Amino acid sequence: MAKLGTPSAIKKTGGVKGKLIGGLILLVVFIIVLFNLFNFADTDANKIGLHYGGGIVEDKKFKSVVPPGSTNKLIGPGDTVYPYPIDQRSYIIGGAGADTDNADEVTVVSKDNVRLGVRVQVYFTLNRDQEVLRSFHERIGLKTEAYEDRGWNAMLQSYFRPQIDRALVAVGTNYNWAELYNNEAKKSAFQAAAAKEFTRLLPAAVGGDYFCGPSYKGDNACGELSFTVQKPTPLDKGIIDGLEAKQRAELAKQAQEQKNQQVNVELLSVKQQVALLGSNGYLLKSAIESGKIQFMVIPQNGNVSIPVPTPTTQQSPR
Structure with a gap:
């Protein structure tokens, strides 16, 4: 009789296991569906997010702006948050390998037709006004993928570099090359005009x-970008x-002119002294000043003892 009951026990045990496996599968499916229904977004402390819908039925x-430093912000299924930097950023021409001859730089032709290399630093922040930032994303950010590091750099190269080149070329023809190279006031004027x-x-x-500008914090005036050459x-x-050789020659000429002026x-x-003292008087004065003639001032009615050197007598050898 015991053997007749064994198949029933086995069948019962197998049914329980099947139910457990089915329940686990349903649980996994439920979790997957749950995570698709409830999407979460994070932003770094130096990033602001633009929240866009992307669901099946919308x-x-x-939709909204995700503030900097947000954690586990609930967004809709399929939605996307595009992060953009809010801290100070820079675009530098001549940064990498700046001390080498082949460093990147802008070529400018001066007023006297000399080709000049110019290195530039631009410092700025992204305007975080909601409507302005949204416009930037939809007009520029999506096209260049500026919400990613590579896309951000590509955006700067595509939009900043051409305008920097144009600005420097436009104002460079107003100055001679030596003015920009040697004259600090002219260089400052050139920089201001280019900016x-x-x-x-x-x-x-x-x-x-x-x-x-770099001092913009989101709640103050936008300000101008920092532009330095x-x-x-x-x-x-x-x-x-050639310029340095010319400067050396000019310095040598100035030194010789100073020496000639001193001689004159x-x-x-x-x-003037010869006219006042006469030729002999001037010669006597010069000899005294040079120490060739020694003299002594004797006070009137004073007694002065002048030591007389004792002659040395030589003894004949015995």
């Missing part, structure tokens, strides 16, 4: 005031060598 349209031209060209190229340098190094002053002094 359009891919803007003004760049800040005019950039919004027109990108389609809006998407970039602010290093000393423009002739691409032909022989020009610099001394000659004039001699003529």
Whole structure:
């Protein structure tokens, strides 16, 4: 009788296992569905997010701004958050390998037709006004994928670099090369003019005031971008060598002129003393001053003892 009951026990045990496996499968499916229904987004402390819908039953349209430093913010299934930097950013021409001859730089032709290499630093922040930032994302960010590091760099190269080149070329023809190389006041004027031209060209190229100055914090005035140029340098190094040789010759000429001027002053002094003392008097004065003639001032009615040297007598050998 015991053997007749064994098949029933086995069948019962197998049914329980099947139910457990089926339950686990349903649980996994439920978790997958749950995670698709409840999507979460995070942003770094230096990033602001733009939340766009992307579900099956809704359009891919803007929903909200995700503040910097957000953690596990609940968003809809299929939605996407695009992060953009809010901290100070830079675009530098001549940064990598700046001390080498083949470093990247902008080529400018001066007023006197000398080709100059110019290295530039631009510092800025992204305008985080909601409507402005949204416009930037939809006009520029999506196209260049600027919400990713590689896309951000590509965006700067595509929009910043051409306007920097245009600005420097436009104002460079107003100055001779030596003025930009040697004259600090002229270089400052060149930098100011280039910065003004760049800040005019950039919004027109990108389609809006998407970039602010480095001091912008989101709740203050946007401000102007920081635009700095290093000393423009002739691409032909022989020009610099020629300038330095000319400067050395000029310094030598100035030194010789100073020496000649000093000699003329001394000659004039001699003529005046000869006219006052006579030739012999001047010669006597010069001899006394040089120490060739020693003299002593004797007070009137004073007794002066002058030591007389004792003659040395020689003894004859015995």
